[in-house]
Amino acid sequence: MSVIAVDGVSKRFGAAVAVENVSLDIGDGEFVALLGPSGCGKTTLLRMIAGLEQPDQGRVRIGGVDMTTAPPYLRPVNMMFQSYALFPHMTVAENVAFGLKHDRIDADAQRARVSEALALLEMTAYADRKPHQLSGGQQQRVALARCLAKRPKALLLDEPLAALDKGLRERTQLELMALRRRLGIAFIVVTHDQDEAMTMATRVAIMDKGRILQSASPQDLYAAPASRAVAAFFGDVNLWDGVVTAQGVDCAALGLTLPVPCGLPAGTNVAVVLRPEQLDFNPDDEIAVGGHVEEVIYRGAVSTVLVRTPTGGLIRIVRPNLGTVPPVGERVTVGWRRAAVLVLP
């Protein structure tokens, strides 16, 4: 059964549409990432689940109960804010205990919950500090502990890693994943970072201009994007314009007709998508195009090679650095299998 069911929700701010007719079901224990550029409505959607915004249309159900108009303090979900929003005049322990005052449990149980939450986030030693005495990473742990002490049905996280430096960000990603597995509750995270979404989430909902373009596992999104926008936004990609012909798809950038069937009528404009790691410098492959190496971008384990075709198209190829990367200026032939080509409307 879904913990959170968002059904046909829309939200406008004045003339600007923030969220438009969005539906999303989130199951128990899922780790869902709302991914999109800034202003795509992902934070507004999260805030509507938390009750901090009221949708203009549609319903929000939490744990099977319609909570569309319920105020935030009556909803069994908790949110970790981007700024962490700790209470500056309270100690760490008081921050964590704050939310328990309204749960009908006695003082001993409250204390136990606070210690349990602090222990879970390894912040027990800091219980008597004030937030301004903590580092950014520690403040985040307090914010998480404060949410989890409430034992929410789902944890909402607004850009949880944006304020952390790179090393801490990776560690926190792994910890959030471990935490979610341990607690078994749903996590919904808002992010603009596709690597973050790919790493942590069991499901990614890609948003743009207030709509969900596609919602699927990271693997499925990468291998089978539903549209040009999803392909362009999620993962490294070659994306060219093409026109369907009787023989296949005519791709002007490559100067050839790709012999791939797509079932669309001739003359239809389509997007041709090729993932860079599917390409190789192999002239004997099913499809091959000549060109010269314009740039090689070294990235440690792999290099990204940019090959310019005679018709002016640019091909991105990602190869492991095992001595097979050609130097800049060399004439090469790029080859790939027919099955690697995705044709999207």
Place this chain on the structure above:
Amino acid sequence: MRRIVLIAGLAFLYLPPAVVALYSFNASRLVTVWTGVSTQWYGELLNDPQIMRAAGLSLAIATAAATLATILGTAAGLALARFGRFRGRAALTGLIAAPLVMPEIITGLSLLLLFVAMQQLLGFPGRGIGTIVIAHATLGLAYVTVVVQARAAAQDRAIEEAAADLGAPPARVFWAVTLPMLRPAVVAGWLLAFVLSFDDLVVASFVAGPQSTTLPMVVFSAIRLGVSPKINALATLLMLATAVVIGIAVLLARRTAPGNSAGPTAAIR
């Protein structure tokens, strides 16, 4: 050169009160003739029942007016900082800012006309302590509003949202989170309103009744009969008290806005 200008500026600002303070320790009965050091005027001051009664009254009025101004000003400051563009926002801003820019004599006169008209129509309020408190609260309200609004606008709204998200109904969010976070600004506003009321002569003169002579009014009427060294002593004590209260207000305001050494009180200077 810069040093000379600085010293000249400071002298311009602080020499007159320094002279008053100095002469308060003068042994002579004549204010302008220095004959020796004495603290006798302070003693006489404390034994003057009229001045002590007026001082007590001024303290009581200032406390009541500052408290009233703080309650209303905090509400107004929060409304202006939080409610976005509501109907009547411009009118409210203008009304609250009016006492800041209006000549005190106009404020005093208009309040007097209002109170007289009200008394004729409603039989209420009779001029006296009550009307002074109301008038001073109106003045102080402006200062409290500005200080609280600056603080509230700088506050991260997410903190109150987090409180609501954690299960606190609106009333608890206000008492447990919003107000404690505004506390330095509220206290600073109260102190400013207190000083404003305690120092005020013009408005109080208009709205006072026969039995409600405040300390500045006593000082003013005493000076009209010739400057007494006793008044110098009183002025020195008043300056000292005012400086301490303003100092506390500025310190609190500074703590209010870390990283902004001027603090919200700079906005009203």
